[in-house]
Amino acid sequence: MLSPSSISREDDGKSSGKADxxxxxxxxxxxxxxxxxxxxxxxxxxxxxxxxxxxxxxxxxxxxxxxxxxxxxxxxxxxxxxxxxxxxxxxxxxxxxxxxxxxxxxxxxxxxxxxxxxxxxxxxxxxxxxxxxxxxxxxxxxxxAKSVIPHLVQLVHRFRRLAHESNLSQREEEILSCIFQQFILTCIGFSKNWAFTQGGKLSPST
The missing domain is CATH 3.40.50.2300 (Response regulator)
Structure with missing residues (x-):
């Protein structure tokens, strides 16, 4: 845990007061x-x-x-x-x-x-x-926290596996996977121009 003393004090001259x-x-x-x-x-x-x-x-x-x-x-x-x-x-x-x-x-x-x-x-x-x-x-x-991202990737893998083992059509499986992945990407602050690869890594989509 980094000591607060290593962080600069807010400039009182630029601050409009504690109320803000x-x-x-x-x-x-x-x-x-x-x-x-x-x-x-x-x-x-x-x-x-x-x-x-x-x-x-x-x-x-x-x-x-x-x-x-x-x-x-x-x-x-x-x-x-x-x-x-x-x-x-x-x-x-x-x-x-x-x-x-x-x-x-x-x-x-x-x-x-x-x-x-x-x-x-x-x-x-x-x-x-x-x-x-x-x-x-x-x-x-x-x-x-960045340390959570690998765990989210594991969830994507698990979801893909469950979707594949269900009775969904291939198209339904693809749609559900896309929705789930975009939800995760939104949660972790990535734009819609990013996606999970087949290997589970994050990569800019084309």
Missing amino acids: LPRVAIVDDSENMHLFLKDLGDLGHFQMIGSFTNGAQALEGLPKVHPDLVFMDIRLPDMSGIECTYKLNAILPQLAIIILTGYPDGSTFFRSLLAGARGFLAKPVSGEELLKSIKDVLDGEIVL
Whole structure:
């Protein structure tokens, strides 16, 4: 984890005040992660307005502080981060949530998206990654750890195999595979001009 001290402080002369900074909170039972994010916020890039160590605290406290974005650990003492994300989205539908996990995989990524998360980062995460993810997600993008991409490729292979083993016609199989692949590419930020090759690699389409 990169120290916040290696990241430049926001220029106070160009800043229009704290009121204009993103309001960020964290739900994680790791004290180190809380301190790291607080130190990062102290540099002036965002306001750190809430720290919670479990899902129950977050569900009670976050509606009171109105954050723009929350970093959510996948493993909480009382519930999963995905369950907490789902419940928070029912209460605060405009809230942007980024899942933090030490065990990134494709299925967890999709479950996070279905719960309403807008980002998925793998621990350990650097200060630069956290700052970029805040900006990108609040700009409407979906953030995905690069380490998850190989797992998504495996899902493509699995889907192709299941589609091939079904009673679908070849044309139906091709259409479903295309839809599934484009969904994944959209999730990970690639344009429609990219595709998965037969070998499962990402390549610009022609």
